[in-house]
Amino acid sequence: MKEQILIIEDEADISKTIRYFLEEEGYDVSIAGSGEEGLEKTLLHNPDLVILDLKLPELQGEEVCKEIRKDKKTSGTPIIMLTAKDSDVDRVVGRVIGADCYMTKPFELDELGSRIKELLANKKADHS
Amino acid sequence: MEFFRGQFDYICFFYGLAFFFVGIICFSIRKDSRRRLPWVMLGLFGFTHGINEWMDVYAISYVESYFVSLVHLTILGLSYVFLFEFARAGFLRAGKKIVGAWIYPLILIPAFYGMRYGLDGLNAGFRYFIGFPACIFSGFVIFRASGKDPSGRRPLIMLGVIMAIYGIFTGLVVPKSILGPSQWLNTESFYQAVGLPVQFVRGTLALLAAMALWFYPTALTNVKSLPRRYFFPFKPSKWTILLTLVVLMALGWAFTDYLDYYAGIQLIKNSKADANSPLNRMIGELTKLEDAAVLISKSSAIRSLLDTRSPQDMERAASLIEDYKHKYAGIDCFLLDEKGMPVVSAGGNLSENIVSKSLASASYFKDAMKGKTGYYFRPGSTYDERVYYISLPVKGAADKPLGAIVIRKNITVTPILRYRLMSIYITTFVCLLAIIFFIALRRRENLIKLIEEVNAELNVIDTMKTDFVSIASHELRTPLTSIKNAASILSKNRPDNRISGEKEKELLDIIINNANRQMRMIDDLLDVSKIEAGVMDMYLGPVDIVALAKETVNSLKHHTEEKKIKMDVSSDRESLVIRADPEQTRRIFTNLIVNAIKFTPDNGGINVRVEEAGAEVRISVADTGIGISEEDQEKIFEKFYRGSDIRARRKGGSGLGLVITKGLVEAQGGRIWVKSKLNKGSTFYFTLPLGQGQKGAGDERANTDNRG
Numbered sequence: 053m054k055e056q057i058l059i060i061e062d063e064a065d066i067s068k069t070i071r072y073f074l075e076e077e078g079y080d081v082s083i084a085g086s087g088e089e090g091l092e093k094t095l096l097h098n099p100d101l102v103i104l105d106l107k108l109p110e111l112q113g114e115e116v117c118k119e120i121r122k123d124k125k126t127s128g129t130p131i132i133m134l135t136a137k138d139s140d141v142d143r144v145v146g147r148v149i150g151a152d153c154y155m156t157k158p159f160e161l162d163e164l165g166s167r168i169k170e171l172l173a174n175k176k177a178d179h180s
Numbered sequence: 181m182e183f184f185r186g187q188f189d190y191i192c193f194f195y196g197l198a199f200f201f202v203g204i205i206c207f208s209i210r211k212d213s214r215r216r217l218p219w220v221m222l223g224l225f226g227f228t229h230g231i232n233e234w235m236d237v238y239a240i241s242y243v244e245s246y247f248v249s250l251v252h253l254t255i256l257g258l259s260y261v262f263l264f265e266f267a268r269a270g271f272l273r274a275g276k277k278i279v280g281a282w283i284y285p286l287i288l289i290p291a292f293y294g295m296r297y298g299l300d301g302l303n304a305g306f307r308y309f310i311g312f313p314a315c316i317f318s319g320f321v322i323f324r325a326s327g328k329d330p331s332g333r334r335p336l337i338m339l340g341v342i343m344a345i346y347g348i349f350t351g352l353v354v355p356k357s358i359l360g361p362s363q364w365l366n367t368e369s370f371y372q373a374v375g376l377p378v379q380f381v382r383g384t385l386a387l388l389a390a391m392a393l394w395f396y397p398t399a400l401t402n403v404k405s406l407p408r409r410y411f412f413p414f415k416p417s418k419w420t421i422l423l424t425l426v427v428l429m430a431l432g433w434a435f436t437d438y439l440d441y442y443a444g445i446q447l448i449k450n451s452k453a454d455a456n457s458p459l460n461r462m463i464g465e466l467t468k469l470e471d472a473a474v475l476i477s478k479s480s481a482i483r484s485l486l487d488t489r490s491p492q493d494m495e496r497a498a499s500l501i502e503d504y505k506h507k508y509a510g511i512d513c514f515l516l517d518e519k520g521m522p523v524v525s526a527g528g529n530l531s532e533n534i535v536s537k538s539l540a541s542a543s544y545f546k547d548a549m550k551g552k553t554g555y556y557f558r559p560g561s562t563y564d565e566r567v568y569y570i571s572l573p574v575k576g577a578a579d580k581p582l583g584a585i586v587i588r589k590n591i592t593v594t595p596i597l598r599y600r601l602m603s604i605y606i607t608t609f610v611c612l613l614a615i616i617f618f619i620a621l622r623r624r625e626n627l628i629k630l631i632e633e634v635n636a637e638l639n640v641i642d643t644m645k646t647d648f649v650s651i652a653s654h655e656l657r658t659p660l661t662s663i664k665n666a667a668s669i670l671s672k673n674r675p676d677n678r679i680s681g682e683k684e685k686e687l688l689d690i691i692i693n694n695a696n697r698q699m700r701m702i703d704d705l706l707d708v709s710k711i712e713a714g715v716m717d718m719y720l721g722p723v724d725i726v727a728l729a730k731e732t733v734n735s736l737k738h739h740t741e742e743k744k745i746k747m748d749v750s751s752d753r754e755s756l757v758i759r760a761d762p763e764q765t766r767r768i769f770t771n772l773i774v775n776a777i778k779f780t781p782d783n784g785g786i787n788v789r790v791e792e793a794g795a796e797v798r799i800s801v802a803d804t805g806i807g808i809s810e811e812d813q814e815k816i817f818e819k820f821y822r823g824s825d826i827r828a829r830r831k832g833g834s835g836l837g838l839v840i841t842k843g844l845v846e847a848q849g850g851r852i853w854v855k856s857k858l859n860k861g862s863t864f865y866f867t868l869p870l871g872q873g874q875k876g877a878g879d880e881r882a883n884t885d886n887r888g
Contacts, residue, residue: 063658065690069665072683076669107654136654158661161668 054080055172058099060090060116061134062108066157070103073161074168087111091119098125100175101168104151106135114149121150128178130171132164188377189240190436193604194429195383196233197611201390202226204615210398213332216273217325221266222318228259229386236379237604249299253306257291260310267318274324287313300357308360312351319344331397338392346385353378394418421618428614432607469511469587470553470570472504476513477572477585485524486517486574486582497524512588515574520545523583539586544571548584551575648819655701655835659694666690704836708819711843718761718847725758725765725797725868726751726790732769733788736777743782747773751790758797759871764844771841772801772864779805779862795870796850802863808856816854817842841866 057079061067064085071081082099084090087108094102094116102120106113113133120126133151152171155164203226206219214220235252264287268279287309294305323340326333356366370378393399395418476482481500485493501513501524515523520540539545547554554571569588573581666687673679679687710716729749740747769788776786784804791798808816817838845852849869856862 063662065662065694066658066665069662069669069687069690072679072687073665073669076672076678136657157657158664161665 054078055101056080056082056097056099057101057103057168058082058084058090058093058097059103060084060087060094060108060113061103061105062086063105066105066134070161070164073165077165077168079168087113087116091116094120094126094129095123099129101130101132101171103132103134103164106133106154117149117151128175130175132167132171134159187433187437188379189237189601189604190433191377191380191383192233192236192240193608194433195379195386196230196237197429197608198230198383198386198390199226199233200230200612201615202386202393203230204619205390205393205396205399208399208619209393209396213329213396213398216270216329217322218266218269218273221262221269225259225262225266228255228262232256232259233379233383234608237601246299253299253302256303257306257310260306260314263318264310264314267314267321270318270321270325274321274328294357294359297358300355300362301359304354304357304359304362307351307354308362312347315343315347315351319347335392335396339389339396342385342389342392346382346389349378349382349385391422394422421614424614424618425611428611429607432603432610435607436603438603469508469568469589470572472508472511473553473570473572473585473587476500476504476587477574482515482574482585483576483582485515487576489523494524508589510589514586514588515583516545516548516586517583518549518581542569544569544586545584547571548573548586549581551579551581554584644819651819651835652705656698659698659701662694663691663698666694704840707840708836708843711840711847714847716764716843716847718764720759720761720848720871722757723760723762723765724755725760725799726753726755728762728765729769729788729790729799732766732773736770736773739774739777740786743777743780743784745777745780745782745784745786747777747786747788749788749790753790753792756790756792756797758868760848760868764848765868768841768844768866769799769801771837772866775837776801776803776805776862776864779803781805784861792870793867796867797870798865798867800863800865802861804861807858807860808854808862809858813854813856817852 057074059067059070059081061070061083062085067083067085071083074081082093082097084093088111090102090104090108091111093099104113104116108116117131117133120129120131131151133154134157135154136157153167155167203223206223206226209219232252232255235248235255239249239252261284264283268281268283271278291305291309292302294301294303294308297304319340319342321340322336322343326336326340329336352361352365353370354362354366356362356368367378479497479500481493481496484490485497497515501515504513505511516539517523520538520542522539542556544554544556548571551573554569556569556571567588567590569586571584571586574583574585576582669679670684670687673684707716726749729751733747733749737747773786773788780786780803786804787800787802789800789802819836819839842852845866845868849871850867852864852866854862854864
């Protein structure tokens with residue numbers, strides 16, 4: 053069965069390109085355009101991994117991350133945080149709020165791919 | 181009234197102090213308020229006029245030499261010239277050139293012509309030809325400025341009116357001289373008619389002027405330097421300072437009057453010093469006068485005159501008094517009945533008004549009626565009148581006072597006056613110290629407040645800058661991410677070409693669109709930095725603003741067709757030509773109209789209206805869109821603010837459009853604002869100056885907001 057990845061990102065072009073890339077890599081990809089929609093889809097479908105943009109309108113990425121961590125069902129779901137801010141403060145915030153790793157825009161798609169592979173492998177190891 | 185006459189020196193002192201206050205307060209007015217009125221000139225007037233008045237105090241106590249008198253008068257003339265220059269420069273700053281510097285010879289020549297009639301003539305000349313017009317003129321200028329200064333309106337109106345009234349009392353009521361109307365209207369005739377020294381009226385006006393200035397909003401706020409040390413944990417309000425100064429001046433007066441009394445009694449009665457000292461010579465003279473008064477008061481002629489008032493007794497008394505007058509040169513002698521009315525008198529210069537007036541309120545009369553010897557010293561209402569009074573009761577049967585005999589003598593210099601003068605100097609010194617102290621306190625307080633304000637402002641600017649950098653980097657990285665992702669997918673695709681042609685086209689479009697988006701972002705950022713640096717180039721030329729509005733609306737019509745928005749232009753004018761930059765003005769129109777289209781739902785309406793409003797043209801762009809909340813209305817002209825409403829955020833755009841629009845309007849000397857109701861629609865207004873006949877654009881360029 054294909055592993056499910058959810059992209060929560062308000063910039064349609066970015067989510068579209070990530071999706072094309074990940075589909076080529078053999079994942080089942082769905083997209084949410086806002087924080088609320090993303091949270092809803094995460095809790096409903098329990099994807100294997102979430103790619104989350106930090107800067108979202110209304111419900112911010114960090115809030116979404118906290119909510120995902122709160123729910124027992126999804127608390128172990130790997131989260132990759134996308135951010136445009138390069139400062140150290142934001143990296144720390146990424147740790148504090150509980151993302152598994154972060155990537156600064158613009159990033160290498162290959163790097164994103166290998167991070168995803170790594171995280172999914174770790175998850176499987178934890179479960180077995 | 182007699183009381184005020186006895187305090188003449190103190191009146192002149194407080195008059196001078198009031199003008200010194202005026203000077204100090206004028207110099208403490210904040211610099212930005214000096215753009216409207218040249219307060220420094222009024223301050224110089226205050227200082228010089230105050231010094232002039234203090235020289236009067238000196239002139240009362242000592243006789244001025246001709247040279248000192250000349251210096252005294254020069255200072256008076258100079259003070260009026262400062263006042264005249266204040267009014268003249270004030271008019272210039274209001275943009276009206278009415279009187280050039282050529283006026284000075286015109287007023288100075290007739291003023292100095294008064295010199296022909298001696299120093300008093302010169303004094304009158306200064307007052308008539310410089311002082312009077314300067315006061316009226318400056319009163320008018322201040323009154324006029326009150327209309328343009330809403331926060332300082334009341335103090336300015338008060339000050340203007342006071343200056344005009346002061347002009348009448350300083351410029352028309354002058355010392356007696358042969359020059360013109362000063363023969364009839366002068367300080368002496370004023371005293372005779374009103375019963376008050378004119379200096380009292382002038383001093384009161386000066387005090388009122390100082391108070392009006394005191395309550396001018398930016399007075400006492402000129403911050404130059406911080407007092408090095410500060411031990412006083414007390415923040416004085418303006419009222420506290422005022423009250424303290426009034427108390428100090430009252431104490432100063434009480435002290436002055438006490439020293440007067442002390443000198444009068446103690447010096448004359450108890451001096452055991454050298455018999456030839458000027459003091460003792462004077463005391464000797466006064467003692468002789470007292471002896472004379474004793475003799476006269478015991479004379480039977482005087483006593484029976486008060487009893488009978490028969491013509492024979494009157495004659496006897498008069499000849500007796502005449503005898504004494506010959507014996508003691510330079511005295512006046514007169515007899516008062518029990519009501520204080522003069523009965524008989526002798527003496528050359530006893531003026532008629534004294535003869536007809538009751539002197540019941542005079543202290544020497546009251547003392548005599550108590551059966552004591554009365555001593556009284558009066559500085560007089562002019563400098564030459566320094567008079568000493570001795571009074572003795574005229575006793576009838578059973579030692580009951582029937583009236584009083586009064587001897588009066590003019591004295592050139594008296595130790596008593598010097599005592600008064602000393603006290604006045606001490607009061608001056610204490611008051612000035614208090615003023616300096618208070619101003620130092622207030623300065624410090626104001627400086628701390630200013631530092632706090634500046635700090636808060638800097639913090640805001642700092643946060644804004646950090647936000648700007650992080651938002652700008654976000655806005656630039658976002659399209660770059662899409663471009664990079666799409667390009668790397670396409671690049672990988674190369675060897676086996678797994679991606680469909682449709683998908684390939686989509687990815688290429690993503691690259692092109694995001695490259696365009698990034699280019700727009702960079703252009704906008706450059707424009708914003710140009711506007712903030714104040715270097716936005718404006719090429720002003722004639723622009724038909726009505727035609728430009730119609731043109732822009734037509735060129736943007738195709739954007740409205742899809743949403744079926746009705747868009748039109750209305751104006752009362754067929755055409756209206758202003759001086760503006762045609763390209764940048766078109767951008768203003770385009771930005772506002774594109775915004776309106778963006779936020780107006782289907783079947784809505786947009787109206788662009790052009791109207792003339794005074795020296796400006798006012799353009800409004802009204803839409804029936806989603807509106808802007810009141811909270812957001814203040815922020816939409818800030819960088820990257822796209823409203824807290826999620827609907828607005830989805831519309832895209834750099835978030836800099838309105839910032840640039842505002843910059844373009846302000847760089848051309850206009851203003852921009854918005855009126856809006858949520859879900860009802862918004863109307864953006866902007867103005868541009870008509871600018872007819874204006875040539876340079878340099879000044880207008882300076883209007884670009886460069887605080888950021």
